[in-house]
Amino acid sequence: MKKKRIITIVIALIVSILFVTCADDTDFRVPESLGNEENEAVSDLLDSISIGMLQLKTIKQLKELYIIGNDPLEITSNIVVKGYVVSSDKSGNFYKEFYMQDAPENPTAGIRVALNLSNSYNKFNIGREVYIRLKGLYVGETNSGDGNITIGGKISATDLMEIENVTSNQIPNHIYRTETTAEIIPKLIAFGGINASDIGTFITLENVFFDVKLLGTSYVDPVEDFDTQRKIQTCLGLGYDDLLLETSSFSRFSSETLPEKAGTINAIVSKDFKGDLIVLVLNDSKGVVMNDERCTPLPAEEYSTILLSENFDTESGDIDVLNWINLREEGTKSWRSYTDTYAQSKAARVNSINSGDESTITWLITGGINLDNTSQEFLSFETSNSFGNGSELQVLISTNFDGNKKNINTASWTVLPAKIVSDGENFKNWVHSTYLDLSAYSGTAFIAFKYTGNGNENFNGTYELDNVSVVAKE
Structure with a gap:
């Protein structure tokens, strides 16, 4: 009886081993250390980077290679991109994708990776350091024009403007994880x-x-x-x-x-x-x-001092407000007066579509604003657009600009966290910037609206600007 029991246990043990061996190969345990084969592959990759056989690109550099809405870009050079995984499909809120950013803390760029792998969190867990060998892969969008630049494995068979997942056969030859799992600080x-x-x-x-x-x-x-x-x-x-x-x-x-x-x-x-x-x-x-507890906004009636107010209603042609600067740094397009038939008012407008310019950089800068005589100031404005894809509008502030347009690029400019109209907003709508607190600044401040186009005539859009104001509390 004892011998028969031992045989039964051995058979059960063999069956359990076979079951584990035959389990779905996508169900990885998060490894404390990688296997020899995977470690060797990572080591070879890093050696190839160190001797210059492979070139390491940042995520930002990689994304700059692709223009939103264009055909997918096939990577034909020996370049590699590195990142740290920040998403997880463990809860089911992501599917066959992960996002990675260029640093565990204070990242400057992130990118989406579409891959044919379910439960990817078991292999590409949050914080996992990942290298992607890009030659033979594509950079583009899985939904053309959606603005979410992605690394994929091939061009879609049904839409040549879109890319599809990195296939399960491509993953081992292109996506490498190291033993490092960093703490991701939001x-x-x-x-x-x-x-x-x-x-x-x-x-x-x-x-x-x-x-x-x-x-x-x-x-x-x-x-x-x-x-x-x-x-x-x-x-x-x-x-x-x-x-x-x-x-x-x-x-x-x-x-x-x-x-x-x-x-x-x-x-x-x-x-x-x-x-x-x-x-x-x-x-x-x-x-x-x-x-x-939920907050409540500040009382507007206490901010009755007006330091700046411009609605462009008296403008025509190129914007020429007293003491303001309208400067073409690159290209031929200026900020111009625009009549919005839906809002029945005038606004400032800039675009670079059909300009023929390889690059457009155009500034609209307010006159100097004295911030020393009030206790707290708020900037606000409104923006609208028409197909803003491929172009960008930023709002900046400087307190060491001297008002001379020749010195714009030698002054220090800080980007303000303004809410700018998104590409998908209906062209009839105007979006409020929110109220931007300027109380951290002192002296004479200049506010700049900086438009940048990228030379793609199909995706360089239009921005409109109106109702620029700075209100303050005594």
């Missing part, structure tokens, strides 16, 4: 300042809350088949600002109730499916911590 970012340069990075927002109209609802609307967008808000100066949190119907936390209070959100910056809007995407609901 980048603290100003609510109103989130823009396309943040796509693919892991950020944190403070003092935010869900729209009061959403109280009692869940992350995902039960009637939705795929994604649900929920509005989150914060107080910015004299008003509110809002942003969208997008959650998949397939996420494990889809039915959880939204918090009622205020706090922080840690999420990846992405785009919605059509690429119209910037959205935030959670790794899981633990990224939302809201235990604080």
Whole structure:
């Protein structure tokens, strides 16, 4: 009887070993150390970089190789990109993709990697250092024109403007993980300042809350088949600002109730499916911590001192406001007067479409604003656009610019966290910048609206600017 029992145990042990061996090869354990074969592959890759056989590019450099809306770019040179994974499909909110950024803390760029691998968190866990050998892969968009630049494995058979996942056969020869798993520190970012340069990075927002109209609802609307967008808000100066949190119907936390209070959100910056809007995407609901009381905006009636007010209603042709600067740094396009038939008012307008210019950089700079005689100041303005893809509008401030246009590029300029109209906004709509607090600045300040185009005539769009004001409290 004892011998028969031992045979039974041995058979059971063999069956269990065979079961583990034959398990789905996508179900990896997060390794403390990699196997010899994988370690050797990484070592060879790093050696090839050190001796110059492979060239290491930053994520930002890689993204600059591709112009949004263009045909996918096949990588034919021996270049490699390095990043740290910041997304996870463990909760089901991501599917056959991961995002990686260029540093564990304070990243400057991030990118999406589309790959034919489910449960990728088991192999490409959050914080995992990853090298991607790009020769033979593509950079482009999985949904043409959506603005979410992606690394993929091939051109789509049904749409030559789009790319598809890196295949399971391509993964071992192109995507290498090292033994390093870094701690990812979410980048603290100003609510109103989130823009396309943040796509693919892991950020944190403070003092935010869900729209009061959403109280009692869940992350995902039960009637939705795929994604649900929920509005989150914060107080910015004299008003509110809002942003969208997008959650998949397939996420494990889809039915959880939204918090009622205020706090922080840690999420990846992405785009919605059509690429119209910037959205935030959670790794899981633990990224939302809201235990604080909701804020209220400052009382507008206390900010009655007007330091600047310009609505461009008296302008025609090139913008020529007294003491303002309208400068073409590169290209032939200036800021010009524009009559908005829908708003029935004039505005300032700039674009570079059909200009024939390889590059466009155009500045519109206010006259000097004295910030020394008031206790707190807020800048605000409105923007609208028409197909802004491929162009960019920034708002900057300088307190050491002397007002001479010859010295624009020698002055120090700081980008303000303004909310600029997104590409997908209806061309009839005007978007408020939110109220930008200028109380950290002193002396004479100049505000600059800087337009940059990239030379692609199909995707260089138009921006309109109106109702620029600075109000202050005595």
